Amino acid sequence: MKRLIPWILGLVLVVWVISRMLPPKDAHGLDLNGFAKLPVLVGGRVMPMDTLARLSLSGMNHHGTYTTAGRMVEQPSQGLLDVMMMPEHSDTAKLFEVSNQEIVDLFGSQDAKGQFVSYSFNDLKPYFSEIEKQAAMATQADSETRNPFQRGILKLRDSLRLYLQLKNTIQAEDSPDFGKEIEAFQMVIQPGIKAVRDRDAGKLFDNQDFERIVLFTQRYQNLSQAKYAFAIPSPQVPEENDGWQHVSQALLSAIGHGQVPYPVLAYCRMISAYRSGDIVGFNDVVREYSDYLSKTIPQKLDRAKIEFLFNHAQPFLQAMALYVIALVLGLLSWLFWPKTLGKTVIILLVGAFLIHTAGLIVRMYLQGRPPVTNLYSSAIFVGWASVMLCILMERFYRNGISSVCGAVIGFGTLLIAHNLQLDGDSLEMLRAVLDTNGWLATHVVGEALGYSAMFLAGLIGIIYIVRGVFTNSFDEATSKSLGRMMYGVVCFATLCSLVATILGGIWADQSWGRFWGWDPKENGALLIVLWNAIILHARWGGYARERGLAVMTVFGNIVTSLSWFGVNMLGVGLHSYGFMDQAFGPLLAFVVSQFVVMAIGCVSLEHWRGIKARGRRKESDIPVLTTDAVQP
C-alpha cells in the first residue's frame, strides 16, 4: 500500500491539471466556441478568432479579460463577438486600463487612487482629441527617452485604434443593419456598373444608379482604412495567405465581378441573428460557415481549431502549476519522508514535463517551425531542455536534488515566458533573416540548450552553497555528488554553446559574408563559451574544487542571463528580432541576487554549517580532485 501512495498522489494531481485543460461549455446555448474557432488573418498569419480576442484584450488591460458593464466576466471571444457584432454593448464595457496617474488626471476623474483605472470606450469619447494630441507629441520623442506618461498615452491611443479597427472588421459599425445594407448593395451593383460603363462610353446613363454605386464605393473605401484583421478567406488559393481580404476589400472587388462573396453574407447573417437574439439562427450560420470552410480551406480551419484548443488548454500554465507543487514537495522531501515524497516529485515532474512537451509540439505544428523562434519560445524551450536533463540526472543520482532543480527551472522559465507573452502574438511571423528552418533548428536550438545547461549548473551551484552554509544535512557524499553533477552539466553546456556558436558563425558567413562580426548577440554567446572554458580549466588545473565550481557556476547564471536578455536591451546589432526594453529591473535584481549567493559561497569555511557538522575545518581535507582530471 505504502508503495502506491506516490502513484496515487501524483496521478490525482496530474489528472486534476489535465481536467482543467478542456474548453468550457457554451453558456446560454450560444455557439460561442464555434465562433471562436473561425479563422481570421492577423499579422500575416491565420489564427482563430479566439486568439485575436485574447491578444487584443491583453493589449487593452493587464488581465486580458472582457468584463461587461454589468460586471460579468466573460470569455475573451465573447468580448470580440460583441465588439464585432454589437459594439453598443462593448462600448460600455470597462476595457481600457490606465495605470499612469497623470493620464487619469488628464481625464479629471476623482475616483482613481488605485493601481489601475478602467474606462469604457464611451467614457473616453470626450477625450479622444486630447488623447490624439498628446500621443502625437509623444511620438516625436525618441522611444528610449519617452516618460511613463508618454508611453502610457501611446499605449492607450493604440488600444483605442485597435478597438475601432476591430469594430469594423466584418461590418461597418455605423450601419444600423449591415445585412440589409449588403442586400441593398447587391441590388445596386449590376445597374450601377451598367451606369458607369454607359457614362464612360458617353451614352445616356441612369444618374440614380450611378450615384448609388459611387456612394457605396466611397463608403467601402473609407471602411478599408480600418483594415487590421482580414476575415474573408480566399478559396482560390487555400494554401496562401495573400488572398485574404478585409470585408471592405471583398465588397469593393464585388463591384468588379458582380457578386458579394459567401463569407461576407455568412457574417452578415451572423450579425443579424446575434443582434436580434436569435441563438438558434446564429448557431446555424456558424455551423454552415464552418462546413463551407472545411470544404474550401480545410488545413487553415484545422489549425485554427487546434490553436483554439491550445489557447484553452494553456499547457504551459498547467505545467507551471505542477512544477510548483513538485517544488514544494521536493523541498519537503529533503526534510521528511524522502522516499515517498521523492517518488511523488518525480511522477509530478514527469507529468509536468509531458504536458510541457505536448505544448511545445503543438506550437511547432501551429507555426511549422523549429521550437525556438523568438524570446518567448526560447524561454519555453530552455525550461523544457533543463527539465529533461534533470529527469535524466535524477535517474543516475537518485538524490532528490535534480528533481528539485527541474521543478525550479521549469517553473522559473515558464514564468518568464508567461511575462514575455504579454508583449503580443507569440506565434508571430518571422523576420526575413530568420526565415530558414535549418539554422533555426541547429544554431538557435543549440544556443538554447547551452542556456538550459548553464542555468542547471548554476542552480546546482546555488544548492551546494545554500545547503553547505545553512544546513547540517550536507555530508561528504552530497558534496561530491553535487560536484560531479556540476562538472558534467558544465561539460554539456560547453559542448552545446561552443557548437552552436560555431554554427552561428557559419550561418553568418553564409548570409553576411563574414564569420564573426562582434555583434552583441554573437559576443553574448562567446562570453558563455569563454566562461565555460575558464571553469573547466580551473577545475582541470586543480584551482577550483567543488566549492569553487559552485561559485563559478553561479556566476555562469549571470553570464547566461546577460547573454540571453541583456544584449537584447542594448538595441544595437543585427539580431534585431529579439529587442526589448523592459525587464531591465528584474534582470538587474537577478544579477545582484546571484552576486549575493556568490559572496555567501566565498564565506570562510569556518562558517559553513554543513562542514562544521562534519567536524572538518579545511576544505583541502575533502578529497576532490578526481581521477578523471585532465591536464593538457
Add this chain to the structure above:
Amino acid sequence: MTSKIVQLLKPFTSPKLTIFCLGCAMVLVFLGTIDQVNIGVYEAENRYFRSFFLFFTPPHMDLRIPWFPGGYIVGSLLLVNLLAAHAARFRLSLKKIGIVLLHSGLILLLVGQLFADLFVDLESQLRLDQGETKNYSESFYFDELAVIDTSGADSDQVISIPASRLSKGSRIDLPVDGLRIVSNDYYPNSALISPSQLPQPGYPHLPVGPMAVAVQLEKTYKQNERNLPAADLSVFKNDKLIGSWRLAAGFPRPISFQAGVKKYEAVLRPKRFYKPFAITLIQFRHDRYAGTDIAKNFSSRIRLLDPSRHEDRESLIFMNNPLRYRGFTFYQAGFDNNDQTTVLQVAKNPSWLVPYISCALIVIGMLLQFGMHLLSFVKRRVIA
C-alpha cells in the same frame, strides 16, 4: 639544450595564464559589447579587439594611458600559452587526442582570424537604383579625396587620398605632374546648411557653393549615421597655386581644374573599391506578410557583367543567399528610397575556409574528449 627551452617556456605553459587570458578576453568582450551603444560596432571593434591596449584619456588632457590589454595582446598571449603548453607536455596518446584536436582547432582559428584581420578588405556597400550599373562599392566609414585625370580617351586615372590625411595644414604631394595639395582647413564631420542658417555672422564655416556652407559637427558613431567630412584645399603645380576649393562629402560634386595640358577633377566622396566586374540592379523586391508591414523577404535580381571572364548572367540575391563571385560576397543588407534602391553589403575574406576547418577540429576534439568522459562515467556507474 631542450631542457633550457623547456625552462624558458615554463612560465608560458601555466594553466593560470590560460585562465588569466580567458578572463581578460571576457572583460574585453563585455566592454566591447556595452560600448557599441555609444560608439557603434565598427569603432568598438577597433578599440577593443583590433588593438594592443585599451586607452583611458583623463578629461581635458591630451594623454592616452593604456589600462588594459587589447584584443591583439590577449589573443597572442593565449596563442603562446597554447603552443607552449602543448610543446612542453606533448605526448602522443589516444587519451589526449581529443584535447590535442580541440586546441589545434583553436590555434588555427586564432591564427586565421589574425591573418584575416591583416589582409581582409574593409566591408563596403554597393547601392544601386533600379537599372543602375556600378563597378565599385563604397565604404560606409571612410571618405577619400579622389583626384581624377580625365584627359584619357576611354579611361580615367584616379588618385585616392584618404580623407583622414587632410587634417589642417597637411601637404600631400601627388605622384603626377608635380601636383601638391595643401589643406587649409578640415572638418572630420560636417553638416550642410544654407548661409542664412548660420548661428551668427562670424561662425566658422566653409562656403561650399552659393547656396550651402559646411559647418563642423561632432564625429558620430551611431549605427546608421556616417561622418561627412569637409575640407578647404589648395592645389599647387610646381609650387604655383592653381586654385583653392571647398569640398564637402555631403555634396560630392566634382570641381575641375587644368594643370598644364591635363584636365583634372577632384571630389570628396565615400571611399570607393573598384571591382574587375560590374553589377546592374534589374529589380528589387520587398515582400511583406499578407496584411502587414513585416518583411518576409528582400531580394535583388542583378546582372553580373565580367567581360574578362566571359560572364554575363543574372543572379538573385536574397536573405541568407548571397552572391559569391571572385572572392567577394554580396549580401542583401538593406533598401532605401521607397524600395527603389537596394543596398548590398560587400565582403572579401580570402581566409573564409579557415574557420570551417578549425571548427570541425574543435567539434571533433570536444566530442571525443567529453565522449570518453561520459563513457568512463557510465562504466563506473555500471560497475557500482
